[in-house]
Amino acid sequence: MSTIDIAPLTRFDPPGDRTAPSPAEARGLRRDDVRLLVADGEGLTHARFGDVSDHLDPGDLVVVNASQTVAGEVDGLLTGDGPVSGQVVVHVATDLRDGTWVIELRTAPDASRAVLDAATGQVVTLTGVGEPAALTLLEPYPREESSPTGTGNRLWRAAFAGESGLPALLGRAGRPIAYGYLDRRYPIEAYRTIFGTTPGSAEMPSAARPFTPDVVTRLVSRGIAIAPIVLHTGVSSQEAGEAPQPEWFEVSESTARLVNATKAGGGRIIAVGTTVTRALESAVRGAAGRARVAAAEGWTDRVVTRSAPPQVVDGLITGWHDPAASHLLLVEAVAGPRLTQAAYDAAVAHGYDWHEFGDSALLLPARANVMAA
DSSP, X not given: OOBOSOOOOXXXXXXXXXXXOSOGGGGTOOXXXXXXXXXXXXXXXXXXXXXXXXXXXXXXXXXXXXXXXXXXXXXXXXXXXXXOOEEEXXXXXXXXXXXXXXXXXXXXXXXXXXOOOOOTTOEEEEESSSSOEEEEEEEESSSTTOSTTSSSOSXXXXXXXXXXXXXXXXXXHOBOOOOTTSSXXXXXXXXXXXXXXXXXXXXXXXXXXXXXXXXXXXXXXXXXXXXXXXXXXXOOOOOTTBXXXXXXXXXXXXXXXXXXXXHHTTOOEEEESHHHHHHHHXXXXXXXXXXXXXXXXXXXXXXXXXXXXXXXXXXXXXXXXXXXXXXXXXXXXXXXXXHHHHHHHHHHHTTOOBSTTSOEEEEEOOGGGTTOO
């Protein structure tokens, strides 16, 4: 993870009271009843997500993230020699696969702000988990003073000690990572998509949340294929100018073949979310104009921006991102700045809902105009 030296061009007012406070089901809707703004070369269309297949073409390929959301939030007590101590909320972001974990400390009780002034060697004793368990802060992640402000550390590499392994403890006593804008707590099932088969995401790959079996049936019936990748998301609370942290991804041989065959046949690759875009573009081999996707897995630090644009992704299904978020850079790189600005202007004007339980966008740029300023 690092800072980004390019800023989104898209400008709009922060979502404020347009943040969805609850899942669609809690509002008396089906998941696929959320609104869908379709932005393409012909203009803007207001629809519902259940009709997404009507806006795609036979021969297109929809690529989804098969990572399943895990419970990644617990309470803790920060102690030891440092400028701050006391109750905190712990967000377990990433299993580094070397016996250590990336964690974020946030203010108790509602996780509304990051704790930036913890210190190496401090210990977070996990509370309410039914067994003695603690995380020791080893070093800032990925480096000292890595907050975009240049002051403080938002993420830490930490060592876990407990009777159970950390995944087992979180599965038994953890809760979904959540922030202060929700009206109440919701169970882990609310944070899982129908495609999630491989546990590992700290936060929901939320672009796929509105998909239902009926939506999938309608896509397949129209000759639109679906293929999976895996990308385990970390915490999504990046500050302005902060790049996504490295994340584990997997693109299978079968998905790579489908992507390449779709491109060769003139179909479009529609990524469901920024996670899918990042995974596919991390598996690209070859120069621009001759790019192909190969089977790949590992850690990716690929950041898709206008200056490092996508090579295989042609369209994007996504939620709505906050001003200056790094995700907006990816959206602009896929859709082009003009189409992105038009979509956000329309979403603000028509009261679309933001964040993980909010409404959706389908961005389908004219290929020749993707990088138009």
